[in-house]
Amino acid sequence: MSLTATVKAEGLDLAATGAWTAERASELEKIVDDMARRYGETRYVDIDLSGLERLDTFGAWLIERLNRSFVARGSTTRILNLSDSDRSLFEEVRLVNRTTDESEVEPRPNAIVAGLDQIGRAMSDIGRSLVLLAHLLGALTMVTLRIIAHPSRLRLTSTVHHLEKVGLNAVPIIVLSTLLIGAILAQQGIFRFRQFGAEAYVVEMVTVLVLREIGVLLVCVLVAGRSGSAYTAELGSMKMREEIDALRTMGLDPVEVLILPRIIAIVIAVPLLTFIGVIAALYGAGLVCWLYSDMSPTIYLERLREAIWPPSFAVGMIKAPFMALVIGLVACVEGFAVDGSAASLGMKTTASVVKSIFLVIVFDGFFAMFFATIGM
Amino acid sequence: MASNQSVISVRDLVVSFGGANILNHVDLDVFRGEILGFVGGSGAGKSVLMRTIIGLIPKQEGSIAVLGTDLSAVSDEQRRKTEQRWGVLFQQGALFSSLTALQNVQFPMREYLKLSPRLMDEIALAKLEMVGLKADVRKKYPSELSGGMIKRVALARALALDPEIVFLDEPTSGLDPIGAAEFDELIQTLQQTLGLSVFMVTHDLDSLHAICTRIAVLSEGRVITAGPIDAMLASEHPWLKSYFRGKRGRLVRH
Numbered sequence: 001m002s003l004t005a006t007v008k009a010e011g012l013d014l015a016a017t018g019a020w021t022a023e024r025a026s027e028l029e030k031i032v033d034d035m036a037r038r039y040g041e042t043r044y045v046d047i048d049l050s051g052l053e054r055l056d057t058f059g060a061w062l063i064e065r066l067n068r069s070f071v072a073r074g075s076t077t078r079i080l081n082l083s084d085s086d087r088s089l090f091e092e093v094r095l096v097n098r099t100t101d102e103s104e105v106e107p108r109p110n111a112i113v114a115g116l117d118q119i120g121r122a123m124s125d126i127g128r129s130l131v132l133l134a135h136l137l138g139a140l141t142m143v144t145l146r147i148i149a150h151p152s153r154l155r156l157t158s159t160v161h162h163l164e165k166v167g168l169n170a171v172p173i174i175v176l177s178t179l180l181i182g183a184i185l186a187q188q189g190i191f192r193f194r195q196f197g198a199e200a201y202v203v204e205m206v207t208v209l210v211l212r213e214i215g216v217l218l219v220c221v222l223v224a225g226r227s228g229s230a231y232t233a234e235l236g237s238m239k240m241r242e243e244i245d246a247l248r249t250m251g252l253d254p255v256e257v258l259i260l261p262r263i264i265a266i267v268i269a270v271p272l273l274t275f276i277g278v279i280a281a282l283y284g285a286g287l288v289c290w291l292y293s294d295m296s297p298t299i300y301l302e303r304l305r306e307a308i309w310p311p312s313f314a315v316g317m318i319k320a321p322f323m324a325l326v327i328g329l330v331a332c333v334e335g336f337a338v339d340g341s342a343a344s345l346g347m348k349t350t351a352s353v354v355k356s357i358f359l360v361i362v363f364d365g366f367f368a369m370f371f372a373t374i375g376m
Numbered sequence: 377m378a379s380n381q382s383v384i385s386v387r388d389l390v391v392s393f394g395g396a397n398i399l400n401h402v403d404l405d406v407f408r409g410e411i412l413g414f415v416g417g418s419g420a421g422k423s424v425l426m427r428t429i430i431g432l433i434p435k436q437e438g439s440i441a442v443l444g445t446d447l448s449a450v451s452d453e454q455r456r457k458t459e460q461r462w463g464v465l466f467q468q469g470a471l472f473s474s475l476t477a478l479q480n481v482q483f484p485m486r487e488y489l490k491l492s493p494r495l496m497d498e499i500a501l502a503k504l505e506m507v508g509l510k511a512d513v514r515k516k517y518p519s520e521l522s523g524g525m526i527k528r529v530a531l532a533r534a535l536a537l538d539p540e541i542v543f544l545d546e547p548t549s550g551l552d553p554i555g556a557a558e559f560d561e562l563i564q565t566l567q568q569t570l571g572l573s574v575f576m577v578t579h580d581l582d583s584l585h586a587i588c589t590r591i592a593v594l595s596e597g598r599v600i601t602a603g604p605i606d607a608m609l610a611s612e613h614p615w616l617k618s619y620f621r622g623k624r625g626r627l628v629r630h
Contacts, residue, residue, distance in 0.1 A: 029492060095505070340519025
């Protein structure tokens with residue numbers, strides 16, 4: 001495999017020999033570019049291919065590229081002794097890569113413009129997804145009203161199925177996580193409060209935190225990661241395989257068939273899980289108080305009874321279904337926004353979890369202001 | 377055109393799923409430089425044979441030699457070397473959805489050859505043009521391409537390493553008659569320019585008439601006959617008769 005050059009009075013003779021194939025392409029490219037650079041200013045160039053043993057598209061293209069680089073600099077070229085078997089391949093290659101399109105040279109915008117551009121796009125994306133959320137909420141309300149008018153249209157089997165997946169199957173992980181968080185809060189509280197001799201108030205602190213905030217937030221984060229992502233992935237892959245379009249053509253409303261059962265399931269499951277989570281967290285806190293602070297379970301329960309103010313419990317439980325609705329809606333909107341590619345399914349599933357957790361926290365903030373105002 | 381050198385030779389092949397023999401002692405040869413059309417009823421095991429040859433399905437008995445190497449008997453490295461010498465066009469294209477058309481074609485090159493980015497761009501673009509696509513598809517993702525374009529990009533990817541054998545799984549299914557005829561023509565042109573041997577699973581009677589040098593027929597787990605289209609048309613085998621001379625067959629013949 002080589003290319004030998006013979007300089008003659010009236011021009012240049014190039015002779016290609018050996019196998020010009022894909023495996024050698026990178027070496028051949030160097031040889032070809034080198035040749036073109038070295039003999040750039042030649043009037044006549046003959047490329048002799050009689051010594052070629054094998055030629056494939058890669059080799060043919062490199063010879064053509066050599067040829068074109070001479071032509072571009074004003075040389076007259078001839079290709080000699082092309083074998084019959086390679087002729088058609090060569091003719092094919094002569095036609096390709098002729099179009100020089102301007103889109104190739106995209107001017108890179110400067111960093112500031114690119115940054116602004118990205119911020120603008122992100123903002124309009126946020127706006128669009130809020131509109132989609134509102135849209136789905138509206139559709140869901142319509143469907144709910146329709147179901148209330150004709151209760152038999154509710155897909156009970158599907159709802160119960162999702163309830164099992166979102167609710168029942170999540171109990172172990174929820175109990176474990178909240179138990180640990182309760183224990184950790186109590187432990188940290190004991191260490192800090194001990195300095196003021198106020199260890200007894202740990203129970204008060206843990207109770208307020210868990211009942212009002214931590215219980216419901218932790219459950220929501222877990223549910224968003226566990227079930228929100230599953231909703232998005234399920235609906236997304238159904239969208240990719242045109243199953244949702246199939247439903248529509250059969251006269252069925254995807255919101256009624258797919259989304260409503262999922263939303264009902266999550267709205268029922270999250271408050272129940274929150275309740276279980278709160279109990280588990282208080283149990284964990286009790287264990288730690290017993291181990292670290294020698295507070296006997298009887299005394300812990302006594303203090304707990306004093307510390308639990310019913311409205312605190314209500315605050316946590318009232319928030320739960322709204323948070324669930326947010327998670328469910330975001331998950332379904334993202335699922336329906338999946339388009340053809342596998343990458344977009346992954347992106348939307350990520351977006352579903354990130355957005356729902358973020359929105360849950362934002363809503364928690366609004367709730368905190370609201371409950372403070374009404375004195376709960 | 378077909379010299380008698382066989383590039384794929386399948387001997388006494390048995391493939392079974394769950395105890396049922398899908399392929400029952402199959403013998404088949406594909407010769408250098410031919411386009412072999414492989415037909416058979418739906419579910420007869422055509423795709424199974426193709427997938428067994430390319431190593432996606434394990435075989436129970438028999439031997440398969442591709443380009444003179446028995447793939448089950450050689451080292452992994454040698455196996456990969458042989459695999460570089462064939463290209464596969466899957467029925468749905470099987471383009472990587474996260475890569476653009478150009479990146480899809482470059483994928484095998486990137487894996488196996490050490491090329492400069494410029495050469496890789498040029499060759500990939502050349503391949504896309506050779507399968508009849510315009511340069512502007514190169515930045516599109518598979519989800520933005522039509523069915524016919526996906527098949528063309530997938531063909532370009534199958535041809536990326538300049539293989540000697542190309543396996544085509546129902547290349548014209550899902551294309552309109554005009555698109556299918558163009559695709560047939562494309563396969564024939566490429567076969568001639570690149571000197572390919574083509575193994576084509578198909579149901580398309582037009583393709584069989586138009587471009588196949590030889591046709592092999594799979595029925596009840598065996599290759600019942602193999603030969604040129606005229607032999608098929610002349611055959612008195614009941615299945616062949618209904619396949620080639622049934623209502624749809626008659627429409628095509630002239």
